[in-house]
Amino acid sequence: MIAILDGPMGTELAARGVLTPLPTWSAAALVHAPEVVGAIHRDYATAGAVVHTANTFRTHRRTAGDRWGAWTDEAVRLARAAALPGHRVAGSIAPLEDCYRPDLSPPDPRPEHRAMAKRLAACGVDLLLCETFPHLREALVAVEEAVATGVETWVSFTAGPAADLLTPEQMARGAREAVALGVRAVLVNCIPVHETLLFLEAIAGCGVPVGAYANAGGLADGLGWDARTRSAAEAYADIAATWVAAGATLVGGCCGTSPVHVEALANRFGNSP
Numbered sequence: 089m090i091a092i093l094d095g096p097m098g099t100e101l102a103a104r105g106v107l108t109p110l111p112t113w114s115a116a117a118l119v120h121a122p123e124v125v126g127a128i129h130r131d132y133a134t135a136g137a138v139v140h141t142a143n144t145f146r147t148h149r150r151t152a153g154d155r156w157g158a159w160t161d162e163a164v165r166l167a168r169a170a171a172l173p174g175h176r177v178a179g180s181i182a183p184l185e186d187c188y189r190p191d192l193s194p195p196d197p198r199p200e201h202r203a204m205a206k207r208l209a210a211c212g213v214d215l216l217l218c219e220t221f222p223h224l225r226e227a228l229v230a231v232e233e234a235v236a237t238g239v240e241t242w243v244s245f246t247a248g249p250a251a252d253l254l255t256p257e258q259m260a261r262g263a264r265e266a267v268a269l270g271v272r273a274v275l276v277n278c279i280p281v282h283e284t285l286l287f288l289e290a291i292a293g294c295g296v297p298v299g300a301y302a303n304a305g306g307l308a309d310g311l312g313w314d315a316r317t318r319s320a321a322e323a324y325a326d327i328a329a330t331w332v333a334a335g336a337t338l339v340g341g342c343c344g345t346s347p348v349h350v351e352a353l354a355n356r357f358g359n360s361p
Contacts, residue, residue, distance in 0.1 A: 093340025094132035129170030136354025179208030190223035244275035256290035280305035299338025321352035
């Protein structure tokens, strides 16, 4: 069975008219528009997602300051309230700096990743998702701290919007090292949808379930971040079928996709929690 993941929070908030200013990005909505955050989670659940990622991508202390713990708690609460019985809530652990700037990865990310992993575990998430990492060393540090909590841990790597921040070979090495540290699934995310298969194939066979949740790519690809139509969603699902054929059992959407895309995935592949 294929487990259907939810879609993005940040670009979906923007599509619904909610401001997502840097550096807090989607996390700002936890204060200014929590009802919209909850509605997005509910729409993904209705669409067929069975894994719901809490809006904690930018709630770590480096970005949120002293508010980080309360924001993290609220994000998990909103996701849990929207999840249907049998669904799972994931706590997102993201790069401490820009997920498209591996050169900004701090020399010692461990204390901050440890704090976030412990906070999410205390919130009662069902799994920890170390996601959108283009820097292998920081990803593996986050994985170590997540696994140490005893909560099931997944990792997802990105090669970025131009698919050039990691090579498939580097991603495959990261996958092997993460599995050795104890992750239970390896994914790729936030790579343009037409570029994702090559990276998914690189991590397939790493010994644990694999999956993908791509960004919508460019308008020239027939999709694009503003393409929220049924036909665009079906085109996304067509491409996702190549991931499933390559071994993916975890499939969802990243930036520029929407509940319509998640519904197309659920209709195409079914789901299981």
